Amino acid sequence: MKVAYYPGCSLHGTAEEYDESTQMVCEALGIELKELDDWSCCGATSAHCTNDKLSVALAARNLALAEKGQHKTLTVPCSACFQRLKAADYRMREDKQLAGEIVSLIEMPYAGNIEVLQIIQILAQPEIVEKIRVSVKKPLKDLKSVCYYGCLTVRPPKVTKVGDYEDPMYMDVLMETVGADNRFWSYKTECCSGGLAMARSDITKRLSGVLLTMADEADAECVVVSCPMCHANLDTRQNALLAEGKIPRKMPILYVTELLALAMGIKEVGALWSKHLVDPRPLLSSKGLA
Amino acid sequence: MQAKEIAQSQLDSKLLEEIENKTHTKVSACFQCLKCSSGCPLAYEMDYLPAQIIRMVNMGLRDEVLRSRTIWVCASCETCTTRCPNDIDIAHVMDALRETALRSGKAETEENLRHFHEAFLSAIKTWGRVHELQMIGMYKLKTGRFMEDADIGKEMFKRGKIKLLPETTRGRRAVKRIFKKTS
Numbered sequence: 497m498k499v500a501y502y503p504g505c506s507l508h509g510t511a512e513e514y515d516e517s518t519q520m521v522c523e524a525l526g527i528e529l530k531e532l533d534d535w536s537c538c539g540a541t542s543a544h545c546t547n548d549k550l551s552v553a554l555a556a557r558n559l560a561l562a563e564k565g566q567h568k569t570l571t572v573p574c575s576a577c578f579q580r581l582k583a584a585d586y587r588m589r590e591d592k593q594l595a596g597e598i599v600s601l602i603e604m605p606y607a608g609n610i611e612v613l614q615i616i617q618i619l620a621q622p623e624i625v626e627k628i629r630v631s632v633k634k635p636l637k638d639l640k641s642v643c644y645y646g647c648l649t650v651r652p653p654k655v656t657k658v659g660d661y662e663d664p665m666y667m668d669v670l671m672e673t674v675g676a677d678n679r680f681w682s683y684k685t686e687c688c689s690g691g692l693a694m695a696r697s698d699i700t701k702r703l704s705g706v707l708l709t710m711a712d713e714a715d716a717e718c719v720v721v722s723c724p725m726c727h728a729n730l731d732t733r734q735n736a737l738l739a740e741g742k743i744p745r746k747m748p749i750l751y752v753t754e755l756l757a758l759a760m761g762i763k764e765v766g767a768l769w770s771k772h773l774v775d776p777r778p779l780l781s782s783k784g785l786a
Numbered sequence: 787m788q789a790k791e792i793a794q795s796q797l798d799s800k801l802l803e804e805i806e807n808k809t810h811t812k813v814s815a816c817f818q819c820l821k822c823s824s825g826c827p828l829a830y831e832m833d834y835l836p837a838q839i840i841r842m843v844n845m846g847l848r849d850e851v852l853r854s855r856t857i858w859v860c861a862s863c864e865t866c867t868t869r870c871p872n873d874i875d876i877a878h879v880m881d882a883l884r885e886t887a888l889r890s891g892k893a894e895t896e897e898n899l900r901h902f903h904e905a906f907l908s909a910i911k912t913w914g915r916v917h918e919l920q921m922i923g924m925y926k927l928k929t930g931r932f933m934e935d936a937d938i939g940k941e942m943f944k945r946g947k948i949k950l951l952p953e954t955t956r957g958r959r960a961v962k963r964i965f966k967k968t969s
Binding site: 505506508509510511512534535536537539540541542543544545546547548549550551553554557561590591601602603647648651652653661686687689690691692694695696697699703732733735770771772773 | 808810827828831859861862863864865867868875877881882884885888896898899900901902903904906907910914915916918922925929934935937938941942945946947948949953955956957958960961963964965967968969
């Protein structure tokens with residue numbers, strides 16, 4: 497299986513461990529990721545908040561590059577990039593006049609033949625799940641997890657084309673496949689505050705504090721994520737939240753691909769634990785996993 | 787919300803049409819069911835609830851809407867858009883209102899959020915990709931909030947999550963042209 501790969505800026509910076517673990521897992525599963533040549537930033541929250549045409553054009557440039565590279569499927573691990581690329585594709589389909597303007601802005605044609613998939617949508621496909629099941633070397637037995645999807649993988653469904661947008665199961669299926677003691681909770685798709693973190697960290701602390709408290713209520717020991725913004729917002733502010741009595745305890749935040757790599761016995765994943773602000777090693781060692 | 791008298795002269799009959807044209811969404815279809823507002827995770831930070839903003843766009847309260855805090859603290863989580871029974875793309879309406887507020891010079895509150903967006907986009911415009919260090923530096927220069935989150939920044943830098951040097955792309959000139967043509 498060959499898939500074009502759009503890492504996005506976060507995966508080359510603040511979320512390197514997501515990039516590396518995604519590549520490890522895909523390689524082991526025979527999914528050939530081909531990094532999109534010459535990719536540029538999708539514009540993220542700041543573009544769509546301030547300049548509509550800019551936001552569609554920045555994202556569409558990457559869709560056009562994928563088409564130019566004769567790819568059919570483009571996978572995106574970052575939920576924010578995923579949603580921006582999906583939204584650009586949707587807007588250009590719905591509005592032919594806009595599509596014409598965008599093509600002239602990006603100076604490249606785009607026929608709309610690219611299928612954009614979040615990486616968890618690929619990994620949770622039944623045949624890939626079966627491959628994962630037979631590659632498990634270290635079941636994540638007794639590791640109590642909750643899966644947190646956040647906003648932009650699932651919403652809005654007219655753009656993302658996700659059916660179970662109020663209760664997505666992609667990561668839950670994956671965690672159960674690798675033997676984790678995965679918990680149900682009601683906060684899967686609540687917001688972590690996304691791009692407000694730098695200018696309004698008080699909002700981020702309030703929303704992520706609720707998420708971490710509810711994860712604890714669900715008796716989870718770690719939160720499994722698939723978005724670099726969710727990861728940063730949940731991982732980086734736990735010292736302050738604990739000191740202020742806003743969360744009962746600190747809890748590691750792990751990318752779903754890191755846990756898949758761990759369960760599949762990929763040793764190199766061990767080098768990624770030190771990237772986390774909340775160190776997952778004490779938890780993983782206590783389960784005999786690291 | 788406190789009842790307030792509104793003079794006919796305050797109402798701008800063009801606002802609704804302008805926002806509907808920009809967003810291709812039927813803002814006038816709102817029947818005030820309040821699903822958008824009851825599910826909004828940022829409602830507690832807002833001066834007007836999302837449903838009130840939609841009503842105000844319908845009425846033509848241009849200045850009140852464009853000067854509101856609501857449009858800036860909206861996190862674009864898309865819960866409102868997803869749940870609206872009348873298929874109003876409320877999150878996209880918020881985008882259109884922010885852009886209109888910026889272009890008409892009416893944006894008033896939450897200046898730091900605008901500094902953040904500006905710093906973020908400036909990094910993309912320069913390199914074609916985000917360079918966190920430049921973005922953070924520019925934001926701090928604009929806001930003067932040098933020590934805020936310095937502890938987190940230090941921890942991320944130690945872990946190699948914030949790079950000294952920017953990563954760029956061959957297409958950065960093409961990206962720059964997109965910025966120029968849409969400015």
